[in-house]
Amino acid sequence: MELLQLKYFCKVARLQHMTRAAEELHIAQPALSKTIRHLENELGAALFDRTGKYIRLNDYGRIFLDYAERALGAIEDGKHHVRDAAGSAEGTIRLAFPVGSHIVPGLLAEFRRLHPQITFTLIQQFSGMERPLFDLCISSFRQPIPDTESIPLIDEELFLAVPDTHPLANRTSVRLEEMANEPFIALVPGSSLRDTTDRLCLLAGFRPNIVFESDNPSTVRGLIRAGQGVAFIPAVSWEGSTGPEARLLHVESPECRRVISLSWYKSHYLSRAARLFREFTVDYFAGQASSSMD
Numbered sequence: 001m002e003l004l005q006l007k008y009f010c011k012v013a014r015l016q017h018m019t020r021a022a023e024e025l026h027i028a029q030p031a032l033s034k035t036i037r038h039l040e041n042e043l044g045a046a047l048f049d050r051t052g053k054y055i056r057l058n059d060y061g062r063i064f065l066d067y068a069e070r071a072l073g074a075i076e077d078g079k080h081h082v083r084d085a086a087g088s089a090e091g092t093i094r095l096a097f098p099v100g101s102h103i104v105p106g107l108l109a110e111f112r113r114l115h116p117q118i119t120f121t122l123i124q125q126f127s128g129m130e131r132p133l134f135d136l137c138i139s140s141f142r143q144p145i146p147d148t149e150s151i152p153l154i155d156e157e158l159f160l161a162v163p164d165t166h167p168l169a170n171r172t173s174v175r176l177e178e179m180a181n182e183p184f185i186a187l188v189p190g191s192s193l194r195d196t197t198d199r200l201c202l203l204a205g206f207r208p209n210i211v212f213e214s215d216n217p218s219t220v221r222g223l224i225r226a227g228q229g230v231a232f233i234p235a236v237s238w239e240g241s242t243g244p245e246a247r248l249l250h251v252e253s254p255e256c257r258r259v260i261s262l263s264w265y266k267s268h269y270l271s272r273a274a275r276l277f278r279e280f281t282v283d284y285f286a287g288q289a290s291s292s293m294d
Contacts, residue, residue, distance in 0.1 A: 003075070005039045006068045008032055009047065013057050013065045014132075016048075073133055077269035091273045096123040096134040099192055099260055100237045101217060103288060104138065111280050118273045125215075135274040137263045138281070140192045148263040151278075153285035156236040158197065158256040159248040163227040166247070173250040176204035183229035184208040188215045196258050197232045203254045221246075234258065236288050260285070 012021040012032070022029040040046050047061035057065065076094075083091050097104050101124065108120060123132055137145065144150060160179065162169055168178070186208065187194045201208045211229050214220055217238055220231050225245040233248060237260060262281055264270055270278070 001039070001042060003072075005035055006072055008035050009039055010065065010068050010072065010133075012036060012048070012055070013061060013068075016056055018053075018055060069133055073265075073268055076133075081269050081271075083271065090117045091271055092119045092121055093136065093271070093274050093277055094121045094123065094134045095277075096132055096137040097139070098124060098137075099140045100138050102238050103236070103285075107281060107284050110284065111277055114280075115273070115276060118277070135264060135268070135270065136278060136281070138260060139263060140196070140258045140260045142192075142195065144261075145263055147265055147267055149266050150261040150263040151282060153260045153262050153282065154236050154288070155257060155259050156234050158200070158251070158258060159233045159235060160230060160251055160256075161221075161224050161233045161246045161248055162230045163224060164245050164247055165227055166230070168249065169247045171247075171249055173252050175252050176200060176254060176256070177206070179208075179230060180204070180206035182209065183211040185212045185214070185220050185223045185229040185231040186210050187217070187220065188213050191215070193232065193234065193258070197256075200232075200254055200256055232256070236260075236285075 008021070008025060008027075011025055012018060015021045015024070018033060018036075019029055022032045025032065036047070043060075043064065045060040047058065047064055048055040049058045079091075095104075095108075100107075112118065123134055137148070138153070139145070160174060160176070168174055186197065189195075198208065212220075212223050214223075221233075221238075221243070223229060224231050225243050227245075262278060264274070264278070
């Protein structure tokens with residue numbers, strides 16, 4: 001069994017799409033398919049159920065994926081440990097951030113200004129039910145990712161943004177129940193902010209009438225400015241800003257907040273570079289929270 005087989009299998013298992021996996025791995029699809037077939041022959045079991053051009057990870061594949069990812073993670077940990085033992089603060093940090101897409105670029109720029117020798121692999125799209133391979137993760141999942149330790153970064157308010165032409169635009173605050181019949185603009189299901197805001201609406205006694213779903217916070221803000229609906233806006237991680245065409249309203253009840261945390265796997269070796277970035281991230285978010293209160 002070869003290391004390359006494990007890397008290829010993990011990529012196909014996560015995407016469950018042979019063509020997309022081949023594109024991301026920069027190899028020909030027939031070569032990728034052949035590699036997966038050889039791995040299955042060596043294991044003596046099919047790892048995917050195949051229906052026409054579609055594939056889906058089966059029970060055998062899910063069992064093997066756990067071991068394959070742990071093996072790849074152990075090798076990466078070994079590489080980091082050797083570099084650290086040699087006195088180097090170089091290397092690549094695998095950073096996952098399903099939240100904070102607006103604030104993370106500034107965080108990375110500031111950190112790399114101080115440590116240009118450290119590079120990053122960025123992971124943005126995954127759910128709280130997955131266990132992606134990362135060194136550090138900025139997230140706001142209600143349930144912690146299994147086998148991780150966490151540090152809270154910020155406890156931020158979730159404002160309700162309305163277009164400046166909205167009847168409530170001159171208000172400074174609202175009760176969430178007042179918005180029961182409003183058209184909502186939201187992130188796609190599965191995102192941590194969407195899960196949080198759906199729960200808050202249920203606490204207020206209604207299910208939101210969602211007219212637009214997007215996986216891009218900038219699109220959400222643009223649709224508010226275009227007068228297409230109302231939306232929840234995080235105060236710090238989205239900088240609480242939608243432009244002059246929208247108004248941000250404090251929600252009186254229920255309390256609308258979320259906690260963003262920084263996590264890492266307890267069982268993985270955390271490199272010197274990752275430890276430097278962890279300390280920097282805590283300080284950076286503390287500064288952002290202070291600025292938002294000025």
